[in-house]
Amino acid sequence: MSAAETLTSAVKANAPPAISLERVNKWFGSLHVLRDVNLSVAHGERVVVCGPSGSGKSTLIRCINRLEEHQEGRITVDGIELSDDLKALDAIRREVGMVFQSFNLFPHLTILENCTLAPIWVRKMPKKEAEALAMEYLTRVRIPEQANKYPGQLSGGQQQRVAIARALCMQPKIMLFDEPTSALDPEMIKEVLDTMVMLADTGMTMICVTHEMGFARQVADRVVFMDRGEIVEQGVPETIFNNPQTERLKLFLSQILRGH
Amino acid sequence: MSDVALNENMPNDALPRTAPKRFLGPAAWARENLFSTWWSTAITLALAYLLIRYAVSFVDWAFVNAIWTVPYNAAGQPDASACRDNKGIGACWAIIADKHRFILFGTYPYDEHWRPLLVCMLFVGLYIVSAMRRFWNWRLAVIWAVTLTAIGILMWGGVFGLTYVPQERWGGLPITLILATFGLAFAFPLAILVALGRRSQLPAIKALCVLYVELIRGVPLISLLFMASVMFPLFLPEGINIDKLLRAQIAIILFAGAYLAEVVRGGLQALPKGQYEAADALGLSYWKKTGLIILPQALRLVIPPLVNTFIGFFKDTSLVLIIGIFDLLTAGKTALIEPQWQGFGVEVYITLGLIYFIFCFAMSQYSAGLEAEFNRHRRR
Numbered sequence: 001m002s003a004a005e006t007l008t009s010a011v012k013a014n015a016p017p018a019i020s021l022e023r024v025n026k027w028f029g030s031l032h033v034l035r036d037v038n039l040s041v042a043h044g045e046r047v048v049v050c051g052p053s054g055s056g057k058s059t060l061i062r063c064i065n066r067l068e069e070h071q072e073g074r075i076t077v078d079g080i081e082l083s084d085d086l087k088a089l090d091a092i093r094r095e096v097g098m099v100f101q102s103f104n105l106f107p108h109l110t111i112l113e114n115c116t117l118a119p120i121w122v123r124k125m126p127k128k129e130a131e132a133l134a135m136e137y138l139t140r141v142r143i144p145e146q147a148n149k150y151p152g153q154l155s156g157g158q159q160q161r162v163a164i165a166r167a168l169c170m171q172p173k174i175m176l177f178d179e180p181t182s183a184l185d186p187e188m189i190k191e192v193l194d195t196m197v198m199l200a201d202t203g204m205t206m207i208c209v210t211h212e213m214g215f216a217r218q219v220a221d222r223v224v225f226m227d228r229g230e231i232v233e234q235g236v237p238e239t240i241f242n243n244p245q246t247e248r249l250k251l252f253l254s255q256i257l258r259g260h
Numbered sequence: 261m262s263d264v265a266l267n268e269n270m271p272n273d274a275l276p277r278t279a280p281k282r283f284l285g286p287a288a289w290a291r292e293n294l295f296s297t298w299w300s301t302a303i304t305l306a307l308a309y310l311l312i313r314y315a316v317s318f319v320d321w322a323f324v325n326a327i328w329t330v331p332y333n334a335a336g337q338p339d340a341s342a343c344r345d346n347k348g349i350g351a352c353w354a355i356i357a358d359k360h361r362f363i364l365f366g367t368y369p370y371d372e373h374w375r376p377l378l379v380c381m382l383f384v385g386l387y388i389v390s391a392m393r394r395f396w397n398w399r400l401a402v403i404w405a406v407t408l409t410a411i412g413i414l415m416w417g418g419v420f421g422l423t424y425v426p427q428e429r430w431g432g433l434p435i436t437l438i439l440a441t442f443g444l445a446f447a448f449p450l451a452i453l454v455a456l457g458r459r460s461q462l463p464a465i466k467a468l469c470v471l472y473v474e475l476i477r478g479v480p481l482i483s484l485l486f487m488a489s490v491m492f493p494l495f496l497p498e499g500i501n502i503d504k505l506l507r508a509q510i511a512i513i514l515f516a517g518a519y520l521a522e523v524v525r526g527g528l529q530a531l532p533k534g535q536y537e538a539a540d541a542l543g544l545s546y547w548k549k550t551g552l553i554i555l556p557q558a559l560r561l562v563i564p565p566l567v568n569t570f571i572g573f574f575k576d577t578s579l580v581l582i583i584g585i586f587d588l589l590t591a592g593k594t595a596l597i598e599p600q601w602q603g604f605g606v607e608v609y610i611t612l613g614l615i616y617f618i619f620c621f622a623m624s625q626y627s628a629g630l631e632a633e634f635n636r637h638r639r640r
């Protein structure tokens with residue numbers, strides 16, 4: 001992987017950002033779900049997004065690969081602006097992998113077929129090569145022995161690790177995670193988080209929506225706190241968690257801590 | 261898991277055992293379901309009595325007292341008087357023995373009956389090959405194209421030394437199979453396109469598909485067939501004449517297409533949104549997403565209603581009799597017009613019913629197997 005070498009902060013500062021959102025606004029009908037959101041993520045940066053339910057976190061990251069369309073503002077991914085241009089959209093989706101809360105594996109295909117589908121049909125990779133690549137990533141998420149099973153035969157934690165491998169098989173530059181551990185039983189959360197930590201160690205650019213504080217402290221370069229469609233506060237994990245500035249963040253943190 | 265660890269210290273009687281004898285076996289089942297109360301026992305006995313009585317009298321009529329052949333006079337005409345004397349006592353299968361070739365092949369030239377027979381066998385072969393998942397690839401399309409061409413050549417003739425047989429003389433089972441097979445083979449892809457179109461973002465396509473489905477669903481097949489056979493030719497320019505069978509075929513395709521489209525749409529709607537999103541996020545184009553992710557799952561979900569519709573349309577092809585196309589049912593009815601065989605409709609209709617049943621039952625058995633196979637890997 002080309003992104004394997006960790007980038008120095010000096011390079012980070014000079015290179016154009018991997019993702020940039022400028023004054024992005026979005027409405028669902030009359031509901032204003034993203035309000036003037038500005039966010040810039042450098043190559044190799046790991047950003048954790050947190051905030052109360054319904055604050056627009058999912059909508060924010062889904063706008064980045066255009067599963068949702070924003071209505072105002074600019075979103076640029078890896079130098080390409082998101083617009084109605086389908087070519088640009090294809091190019092962006094090739095560079096951006098996504099992992100969903102509910103895994104969304106394809107139940108009619110085996111684990112291996114789930115992983116090779118996009119490389120074969122989108123990247124036009126020969127089947128043999130795609131299978132070798134898929135086995136490599138399945139080995140990395142530590143489930144190569146499940147390759148010929150179907151998603152329905154795997155546990156939730158295993159399915160989510162397959163979903164991560166499936167996204168990685170497209171060799172994306174950026175990975176988006178939307179509450180990847182929220183649908184999992186407690187004993188399976190760790191195996192998925194470990195996989196994500198491993199991924200972070202390779203230098204992948206990541207945006208993770210999650211409430212896992214331990215994970216945020218361990219890997220995040222920056223934590224972004226959202227509430228009611230706005231980015232309220234952001235900073236390094238230590239500052240955000242130990243020294244919150246706003247009442248909203250203080251309230252949110254107290255609720256999270258009570259929950260744990 | 262934790263209960264495995266507990267096993268060693270568990271008292272003996274907590275180990276899994278088979279259920280006690282009195283809860284197992286057919287006798288237990290009967291006690292539970294048929295003779296649980298005196299009321300249930302009475303109903304069971306009464307129904308058993310009726311069932312046995314009718315079964316016995318049917319066997320008497322259909323087999324024991326039945327007449328299988330009748331003598332022929334010098335002119336080659338059958339003499340059905342023995343059957344008439346036996347009416348109400350035993351079945352007269354001699355009518356089937358005498359008329360089976362007419363019922364199966366209609367007015368197709370007698371000496372050429374091997375051709376429609378071969379056509380029927382080709383159809384059955386085609387169904388069997390299509391049922392095998394091994395052939396579910398480009399080869400199937402080739403097999404269909406070749407077989408359907410061969411069927412056309414055999415029926416029409418006029419080449420390879422085969423005498424030409426005009427379409428008006430075709431009849432019986434081949435007509436039914438042609439209408440059903442071509443009908444569903446064209447209606448199914450049409451239905452998929454219409455179902456996708458109804459969910460399209462493009463308003464014009466969506467409106468067109470909705471209009472098509474609602475218009476076709478709003479009228480009975482019979483009136484559609486009438487329009488195809490009577491009204492449609494009025495709009496054609498002088499001298500152009502589209503084959504009557506083809507017109508009926510098109511009407512059936514359009515009709516089946518609308519119903520199947522709604523079935524397919526049900527499958528599309530039942531798929532979780534996450535499947536669409538995952539495919540989008542991987543960068544699959546619309547047609548790849550539809551062909552690789554959406555349709556394979558949506559169609560599996562709707563196998564039961566799909567086959568239900570298939571079976572319905574297989575039988576509905578018999579409605580073409582009202583516009584004078586000689587399908588299996590019409591041929592059977594026509595066989596009854598002959599003076600010596602009048603009044604033996606029950607025997608003919610039982611035979612026709614049996615033929616329809618064989619095809620429909622095969623379809624339903626196949627779909628049950630397919631469903632079981634597809635669901636093997638699904639939990640829940």
Ligand SMILES: Nc1ncnc2c1ncn2[C@@H]1O[C@H](COP(=O)(O)OP(=O)(O)O)[C@@H](O)[C@H]1O
Pocket residue numbers: 028031033051052053054055056057058059060
């Ligand atoms: N497709 C949609 N249509 C209408 N409203 C939506 C849709 N998706 C999300 N919303 C609303 O937008 C708001 C933000 O949702 P979301 O981004 O999912 O929040 P979060 O992920 O932070 O919980 C919520 O009030 C939610 O009800």
Ligand SMILES: [Mg+2]
Pocket residue numbers: 057058059178179
């Ligand atoms: Mg969410």
